[in-house]
Amino acid sequence: MQSVVRLYPPAYDIRVEQIPIPKLEHPDDAIVEVKLAGLCGSDLHPYRGTVEGLTEPSVCGHEFIGEVTALGTHFHPGATGRPNLYATLKVGDKVVSPFTVSCGECHHCRIGFTSRCVESRLFGTPHTPGGQAQYVRVPHAGGTLYNLQGISTASVGPDEETKETIGKLADSSLLLLCDILPTGVFAAFQALNHPKTLPMLTSRPYPQSSGGALLESVAVPLKGEDKVLTIAIVGLGPVGVCACIALLDMLYARDIEFRIVAIDPTEIRRKKVEAIYARISQAYGKQQNGHLEVSDITASKEIVTKWTQGIGCNSVLEIVGNTSALSLAYELVRPFGCITSVGVHAARPVPYTGQQLYDKNVSMDFGRCPVRAMFPMALDLLLRRQDVFGEVGGETSLVEKIVGFDVAAKTYDDFDKGRCGKVLFDPWK
Amino acid sequence: MQSVVRLYPPAYDIRVEQIPIPKLEHPDDAIVEVKLAGLCGSDLHPYRGTVEGLTEPSVCGHEFIGEVTALGTHFHPGATGRPNLYATLKVGDKVVSPFTVSCGECHHCRIGFTSRCVESRLFGTPHTPGGQAQYVRVPHAGGTLYNLQGISTASVGPDEETKETIGKLADSSLLLLCDILPTGVFAAFQALNHPKTLPMLTSRPYPQSSGGALLESVAVPLKGEDKVLTIAIVGLGPVGVCACIALLDMLYARDIEFRIVAIDPTEIRRKKVEAIYARISQAYGKQQNGHLEVSDITASKEIVTKWTQGIGCNSVLEIVGNTSALSLAYELVRPFGCITSVGVHAARPVPYTGQQLYDKNVSMDFGRCPVRAMFPMALDLLLRRQDVFGEVGGETSLVEKIVGFDVAAKTYDDFDKGRCGKVLFDPWK
Structure with a gap:
């Protein structure tokens, strides 16, 4: 038997119970002994009873790290007909799990769009018991789990030194890889890699074609002020904080001049982002070429207007997942700007008319982070920014505390x- | 005096009238003698009386080409304080006008996002008389007009041979550059240049970073079928046809395997696209590596399902500009796919919920083509595809006939x- 945290419908009923340790049910399964499990903002959707059709109790949680204790027959040496993916895990390996299952083999997985795998299942739901447990059964473990010991195919594994560094990371730091850190990196990556952002990064006007253009389209060269990226982050919960760190890291690394307004109605969240910004900008020292300001919702509009003479933000990162956050994003974005939405949205209409989107030439990227595909980028950031990710309970730390199931x-x-x-x-514990 | 076509509100009242020839009103103005003016689908919005606040009669039309007959003092030799832009025009030059005015100097213009210029004005409205006239006053002519004789700055002009070729193009062919051809090129360009399309074009999984990634994210290599682009074009009016030609041209040029479904309820439009596809694919001969099929709305869903085993399209080009076209685009697009909408939308809610966009990880690009910035790419295509663009009244031609104001x-x-x-x-005439 094992201890697990279970939610009983309709809502707010959390019980710690003893249930049997899960067994391998399929040749692709792994059993993972959980070291740490996270409590995430989106765990509150089923907790509050807002997820439709939830009638059975379920083991909670979709963030967990741990150690492989058993593997299905597809992982056994000599197993045939399986791709390399299934040579990547052995009993005893330390692993991180994304918050969704991905097979690693379907079209979406091959492309790297792992969060839309045809076998996708969210941990912490009745059919896929979650990580707030001592043991978890992981379906499609070869595609799902990320092996921190590196995998056997040399070309895709980290080198020995990196492995050693990873080995020294605290579990509380690694746990961030399950969801919030890759999601923050995904939001920042989408914002900076959109073709509409490219002219600001390359000093060449839109459209940039790989060939075929007869003439330069515009004869007046870009000015310095055109190349300053103005970015808003709407929502400074844990994912928003990660997005903020990822964005700063990418901007500093590429030496891009920037202005970021980090927006949240809660003062305690704004204070944390201010502290993190102070730490990161200090670490970069004189290289820094930008400015971050925290703000509540109302003041954010004035700040962006002042910074840009009313033009608006190049990019808005929408991390909240509700209608008012989407409305604010539209207000803040400039013509030909991008809204990157990683918030989990309910079945409510998007608050835009076709004319509004046409009139501002808005680009938008919606949806769930492909965590499994974003792991390398997120791990890289985690390793380099242990000054903010490595702490528990400090002024800048993303994790406030570690508690037991009791x-x-x-x-x-x-x-x-x-x-x-x-x-x-x-x-x- | 001159002849013009005027629309009298509230609707359907078209009169040919004699009004004074426009005069220079500002040092940045040009007067253009119109050679040809187009009648465009979006002229029907004011004609049908669906444009709010239209109470005065206006000279119609936003597509025109012609010859410069007068220029404001900013264009005069020795004028100071003006950018190079104003050294680009002289009396007698043959010019194409985009359907909107752009100053060429503001932030948006410098970036290439000319359709959102701070001085943007649509031709054919009460404050900016249109091109269905013998003479047009063009505000901000240095930023607005595209000079087919090339411009004085050597680095941004076409070479002599190209100029000669351009000189031989029929006016009816050049007229397409005012709106529909660049808009079609813009739609195709956005679809193929989105970061979510990149893995299919490069055979490397998402995310593709310029550095910082420790490990490959996905261990199973892409299969041939992953790299086949499946694209839908919703709406086969003149812009849809141009999008289709641009898309085929880009796909053939890059040797990308593709399947295109070109969708319209009107059989005559589908027949035209079929004829154009036959001509273009024949011209490319053995290089071709794709397939285009025309379809009505209902059958298009079955075709995409059959082609992709239910996964959906990588990109959907929405050229219509209404709610049902947006709904169809959502139905057809695959997870992590892109919807490129260049249709002119009314003030009706976008027919998506936040959850639908989240659940499919949809990316979207909305808005008006920056015609002035897309000119070089559009002109390049026009020159190379005279087999379809050069005709009037033929089976594959975009222009059915040329008539007089009578x-x-x-x-x-x-x-x-x-x-x-x-x-x-x-x-x-």
Whole structure:
């Protein structure tokens, strides 16, 4: 038997229970002994009873790291007919799991769009018991789990030195790889890699074609002010903070001049981002070529107007996932700007008319982070920014505390009511 | 005095009238003697009385080509304080005008996002008389007009041979550069240059970073079928046909395997696209590596399902500009696919919920083509594809006929009721 945190429908009913340890059910399965499990903002959707059709109790949580304790027959040496993916795990390996299952083999997985795998299943739902447990069964483990020991195919593994560095990372730091850190990196990556952002980064006007253009389209060269990126981050919860760190890291690395307004109605969240910005900009020292300001919602519009003479932001990162965040994003974005939305949205109409989108030439990228594909970029950032990711409970840390299952019900309640930040569970505490 | 076509509100009242020839009003102005003026689908919005706030009569039309007959003092030799832009025009030059005014100097113009110029004005409205006239006053002519004789700065002009070729193009062919051809090129360019399309073009999985990634994210290599682009074009009016030609040209040039479904409820439009596809694919001969099929709306869903085993299109080009076209685009697009919308939309809600966009990871690009910036790419295509663009009245031609102002009222009525295709006016006929 094992201890797990279970949610009983319709809502707010968290129980710690003893249930059997999961067994291998399919040749692609792995069993993982959980070291740490996260409590994430999106765990609150089923907790509050807002997920339709949820009638059975489920083991909670979609963020977990741990160690492989058993593997299906497809992983056994000599197993035939399986791709390299299944030579990547052995018992004892330390692994991180994305918050969704991905087979690693379908069209979407091959392309890197792993969050839309045809076998995609969200951990922490009735059919896929979650990570707030001592043991988890991981379906399609070869495609899903990310092996921190590196994998056997040399071309795709980290080198020995990197492996050693990874080995030294705290579990609380690695846990961020399950969801919030890759999602933040995804948001920042989408914002900076959109073709509409390219002219600002390359000093060449739109459109940039690989060939075929007869003439330069525009005769007046770009000015310095054209190349300053103005970016808004809407929502400074844990994913917003990660997006902020990823964005700063990418901008500093490419020496791009920037102005970021980081927006949240909650002062405590704004303070954290200010502290993180101070730390990161200090670490970069004189190289820095930009400016971050935190703001509440109302002031953010004035700030962007002042910075850009009313033109608006090049990019808006929408991390909240509701209608008012989308409306604010539209207000803040400039003509030919991009809205990158990684927030989880409900079945409510998008608050835009076709004319509004036409009149501002808005580009938008919506949807769930392909965590499995973003892992390398996120791990790279995690390794380089241990000054902010490595701490628990500090002024700049993303994790507030690590608790045992004994306080699970109270922790859900506190988290739901905004009385605490990000909390991790140690199932063995 | 001159002859012009004027629309009287509230609707359907087209009159040919004699009004004074426009004069220079500002040092940046040019007066253009119109050679040909187009009748465009979006002229039907004011004609039908669906444009709010239109109370005064206006000279119609936003597509025109002609010859410069007068220039404001900013163009005079020795004028100071003006950018190179104003050294680009002289009396007698043959010019094409985009359908909107752009100053060429503001932030948006410098970036190449000319359709959102701070001085943007649409020709054919009460404050900016249009091209269905013998003479047009062009504000901000240095930024707006595209000089087919090339411009004085050597680095941005075409070479002598190209100029000669351009000189031989029929006016009816050049007229396409005002709106529909660049808009089609813009739609195709956006579809193929989106970061979510990149893995299919490069055979490397998403995300593709310029550095920083520790490990390959996905271990299973892309298969041949992953690299086949499946694209839908929704709407086969003149812009849809141009998008189709641009797309085929780009795909053939880059040797990308493709499947295109070109969708319209009207059989005559589908037949035209079929004929154009036959001509272009024949011209490319053995190099071709793709397949285009025309379809009505219902069958298009079955075709895409069959082609992609239910996965959907990589890109959907939405050229219509209404709610049902946007709904169809969502149905057809695959997870992590892109919808490129160049249709002119009314103030109706976008027919998507946040959850639908999240669940499919949809990317979208909306808005008006920056015609002035797309000119070089469009002109390049026009020169190379005279086999389809060069004809008037043929099976594959985009222009059905050229008429005089004497039949303007009847022509608007025929065009409104779908009794004719694209018609051009010769104001001197």
